Amino acid sequence: xxxxxxxxxxxxxxxxxxxxxxxxxxxxxxxxxxxxxxxxxxxxxxxxxxxxxxxxxxxxxxxxxxxxxxxxxxxxxxxxxxxxxxxxxxxxxxxxxxxxxxxxxxxxxxxxxxxxxxxxxxxxxxxxxxxxxxxxxxxxxxxxxxxxxxxxxxxxxxxxxxxxxxxxxxxxxxxxxxxxxxxxxxxxxxxxxxxxxxxxxxxxxxxxxxxxxxxxxxxxxxxxxxxxxxxxxxxxxxxxxxxxxxxxxxxxxxxxxxxxxxxxxxxxxxxx
Amino acid sequence: xxxxxxxxxxxxxxxxxxxxxxxxxxxxxxxxxxxxxxxxxxxxxxxxxxxxxxxxxxxxxxxxxxxxxxxxxxxxxxxxxxxxxxxxxxxxxxxxxxxxxxxxxxxxxxxxxxxxxxxxxxxxxxxxxxxxxxxxxxxxxxxxxxxxxxxxxxxxxxxxxxxxxxxxxxxxxxxxxxxxxxxxxxxxxxxxxxxxxxxxxxxxxxxxxxxxxxxxxxxxxxxxxxxxxxxxxxxxxxxxxxxxxxxxxxxxxxxxxxxxxxxxxxxxxxxxx
Numbered sequence: 001x002x003x004x005x006x007x008x009x010x011x012x013x014x015x016x017x018x019x020x021x022x023x024x025x026x027x028x029x030x031x032x033x034x035x036x037x038x039x040x041x042x043x044x045x046x047x048x049x050x051x052x053x054x055x056x057x058x059x060x061x062x063x064x065x066x067x068x069x070x071x072x073x074x075x076x077x078x079x080x081x082x083x084x085x086x087x088x089x090x091x092x093x094x095x096x097x098x099x100x101x102x103x104x105x106x107x108x109x110x111x112x113x114x115x116x117x118x119x120x121x122x123x124x125x126x127x128x129x130x131x132x133x134x135x136x137x138x139x140x141x142x143x144x145x146x147x148x149x150x151x152x153x154x155x156x157x158x159x160x161x162x163x164x165x166x167x168x169x170x171x172x173x174x175x176x177x178x179x180x181x182x183x184x185x186x187x188x189x190x191x192x193x194x195x196x197x198x199x200x201x202x203x204x205x206x207x208x209x210x211x212x213x214x215x216x217x218x219x220x221x222x223x224x225x226x227x228x229x230x231x232x233x234x235x236x237x238x239x240x241x242x243x244x245x246x247x248x249x250x251x252x253x254x255x256x257x258x259x260x261x262x263x264x265x266x267x268x269x270x271x272x
Numbered sequence: 273x274x275x276x277x278x279x280x281x282x283x284x285x286x287x288x289x290x291x292x293x294x295x296x297x298x299x300x301x302x303x304x305x306x307x308x309x310x311x312x313x314x315x316x317x318x319x320x321x322x323x324x325x326x327x328x329x330x331x332x333x334x335x336x337x338x339x340x341x342x343x344x345x346x347x348x349x350x351x352x353x354x355x356x357x358x359x360x361x362x363x364x365x366x367x368x369x370x371x372x373x374x375x376x377x378x379x380x381x382x383x384x385x386x387x388x389x390x391x392x393x394x395x396x397x398x399x400x401x402x403x404x405x406x407x408x409x410x411x412x413x414x415x416x417x418x419x420x421x422x423x424x425x426x427x428x429x430x431x432x433x434x435x436x437x438x439x440x441x442x443x444x445x446x447x448x449x450x451x452x453x454x455x456x457x458x459x460x461x462x463x464x465x466x467x468x469x470x471x472x473x474x475x476x477x478x479x480x481x482x483x484x485x486x487x488x489x490x491x492x493x494x495x496x497x498x499x500x501x502x503x504x505x506x507x508x509x510x511x512x513x514x515x516x517x518x519x520x521x522x523x524x525x526x527x528x529x530x531x532x533x534x535x536x537x538x539x540x541x542x543x544x545x
Contacts, residue, residue, distance in 0.1 A: 160359070166323045167360040169343045170352040171420065172376030189372070192362035196406065200358075 009126050015231055016058035016124045021133040023232040023239075024121055030239040031117040034246040040257045041106040043246070047113050050242065051120065060123045067119040071112060079108040098261035127151040129226075136226055149205070157198065164193050273299050274320055274428065274459070279329035281315055281483075289315040290326070291483040297461065299427070302454040304470045304491070305463045307480035308505040313463045314355075316480070317430050320461070321350040333428070348377060351426030355433040357417035361405040366397060369405050370420045377424055391423035395449075411442045428459040435466045447473055471495060471509035471528040479504040492526040 016024075035047055055064050082104040131148035135141060165175070168189045175186045249257075274297040281290040289312045297303055305313045318324040319331045322338040331338045338346060354360060363369040370391050374384045392398045395415045400408060405416050414437070422429070431450070435443050443466075450473065454460045464470060470477060470491055477494040479486045479501075487500045494500060496512045508516070509528045519525065523540070527533050 163354070163356075164359045166318070167352075167354040169323060170321055170347050170354070171360065171373035172344045172347050172424075174342070174344050174376070189360075189362050193359055196362075197358050 009123060011126065012059060014058045014124070016054060016120075017126075018229075018231065019124075019235060020226050020228055020232045021125045021129045022137065022226070023228070023235050024125060025133070027235055027239040028117045028121045030243045032114060034243065035110050035113045035117075037246060037250050038257075039103075039106055039110070041102050041109065041260050042257055043249070044106050044109040044113060045260075048109060048116065051113070051116055054120055055116075058120065058124045060120070063123050064116070064119055067115060067123075068112065071115040075108050075112055078111050079104050082107045098264075099259055102259055102261050132222065132224060132226055135220075135222070141220060153201075157194070160197060161190065161194055164190050167193075273297070273332075273334055275332040276316070276319065276326075277329050277332070279319060279326035279331060281312075281319070281324060282327050289483055290319075292329075293480075293483070293485055294329075295478060295485060295488065297459060299459055300454070300457045302450070302460045302473070302475040303462075303478060304473070304475045305461065305478050305480060306465070306467070306470065306504065306506060307486075308465075311480040311504070312483040313480050314432055315483075317352070317432065317461060317463055320428070320430060321352045322346040323352075344376065347373075347426070348424065349426055350428045350430065351421040351424070352430045353418050353421045353432065353434065355436060357405075357410075357413040360417055360420070361413060364404055365402050366392070366400045366405050366408075366416050366419075367402065369416055370423050373420055373424055379424070387423045387425070391419040394422065395419045410437050411439070414438065422453075426458075428461070429453060431460070431462045433464055434462055435464060435469050443469060465506075467495065467506055467509050471511070472530075474529065479506070492528045492532075495528050496526050 031047065031051065035044065038044060038047075055061055083100065086100060086103060127148050130151070131144045134144040134147060169175070173186065173189055175190075176183065177186065274295075276293055276295045278292050278294050279290055280288070280292060282288045293312070293316060295316075305316065307313050315324060319326060319338065320333060322331075322341065322343045325339050333346060333349060361369055363372060367388055370388045371384050374387055379387065389398075392401060395418060397412070397415055397419055400412065400416075405413060408416065414434075418431075418434075434446055434450075438446065447469065450460055450462070460475075462470075462475075474491045476489065477491045478488045479494060481504050486504055487494050487497070495506075495508055496516075498508070498516070501508050507513075511530060511533045512525075512528050515523050515525060515527050515533070521540075524536060527536055
């Protein structure tokens with residue numbers, strides 16, 4: 001559950017929260033593309049650091065750290081898999097060398113950068129804003145509504161799952177008992193009530209919406225309209241600059257990006 | 273015997289739901305926990321079967337700390353009926369639903385059959401034995417949930433908001449049922465907002481406010497205390513309101529149910545004629 005905590009929006013006001021979600025999405029996309037472009041440690045560290053001011057301006061450090069902590073398990077897995085598999089199945093130097101270590105760390109960091117940027121996006125964008133952005137991008141309203149409703153009900157569903165688990169535990173259900181197949185089976189008494197109640201709730205929601213004349217007007221107007229402000233242009237500029245710089249380095253200097261471990265060797269020599 | 277010793281509980285999101293609760297419930301006692309939403313009532317009772325473990329302090333059930341045993345084990349002694357039956361019903365038939373917990377507790381086949389028949393009979397659900405629980409009405413589903421807990425005959429029964437969504441007749445049946453359980457020597461704890469229901473049962477009442485127990489005592493003393501009731505955001509029972517309005521008539525102030533009120537009024541009328 002802690003992974004989801006790191007993506008849950010809380011209504012706070014900061015310059016970042018006020019930004020247009022479309023612009024923020026462009027920023028996330030830029031980070032995403034750059035993270036995929038490079039597989040060396042140095043640029044990925046820079047990419048990680050670039051986002052920190054963003055997090056601090058938005059004032060979501062605590063939630064952000066929680067999301068990173070939630071991603072820790074996957075990050076460890078990625079590190080171990082990279083380390084073990086590149087060690088055995090490629091023509092990398094056979095010994096666990098610093099460069100192999102660095103490669104594995106880089107792959108892990110790439111994942112963390114992706115989680116980081118998406119987490120910041122969802123932490124600072126309200127579901128309503130997101131729906132509005134979709135709507136203004138000419139996505140049919142039915143889809144926008146379905147999307148915002150889905151997002152809106154995630155915490156409700158998570159809470160309900162917890163209650164159901166409690167109720168079944170109180171009837172002697174032990175979720176952690178048995179072998180793997182038994183463990184999966186143990187979740188049936190949790191899943192069925194959860195699904196049934198989700199379906200029931202969606203029917204109720206549909207009825208409630210129809211009784212309030214949902215879809216009566218074909219041409220909808222909004223109380224709030226997203227308009228690009230100065231901050232939005234600044235962020236576009238920043239994202240575009242980072243993207244262009246990254247592309248420039250990728251095209252011309254891709255092969256010359258030094259390994260951090262090779263930078264460390266002269267330092268060690270100097271010290272000695 | 274349930275003992276809570278100065279327990280504190282903070283949810284993972286940082287909300288402190290209990291801040292120093294000490295309470296002792298003797299075997300065979302009937303207790304109602306009341307208070308406004310978010311006062312910590314449900315959080316407190318979830319400590320009794322170990323669903324929640326106190327962050328500070330400890331809860332002893334028949335002498336064992338809830339920290340030392342699993343929820344499944346504690347549940348053998350503490351039956352907990354949740355507020356919404358839809359949160360637990362999942363089997364194809366009512367019979368299976370009632371047998372679910374018994375299977376978890378490793379009862380023998382014959383015993384399961386016997387206990388299921390007994391529990392269905394107890395809550396007049398025998399005719400629905402082979403029906404899907406999802407086909408039943410709200411009140412019936414609630415009874416199935418109750419039957420599925422009572423089937424293993426726990427010594428302590430906790431009911432979270434048992435009266436919600438029940439019509440008057442069902443409530444009256446439920447009340448008689450709870451009283452019956454209690455006379456059989458079971459410890460019964462209910463969590464509720466329903467002042468009139470509590471007034472008619474006349475149990476021991478604990479009022480909770482902001483994670484603390486504000487007052488604890490017999491219902492006719494607690495529910496007629498204007499200050500306490502106001503602090504816990506509870507409306508006193510209607511009978512007690514009438515008697516309060518008539519306070520210049522020199523009537524007793526600790527009357528909360530219709531039967532006592534009738535006796536008092538008749539006595540007064542007889543005296544005046």
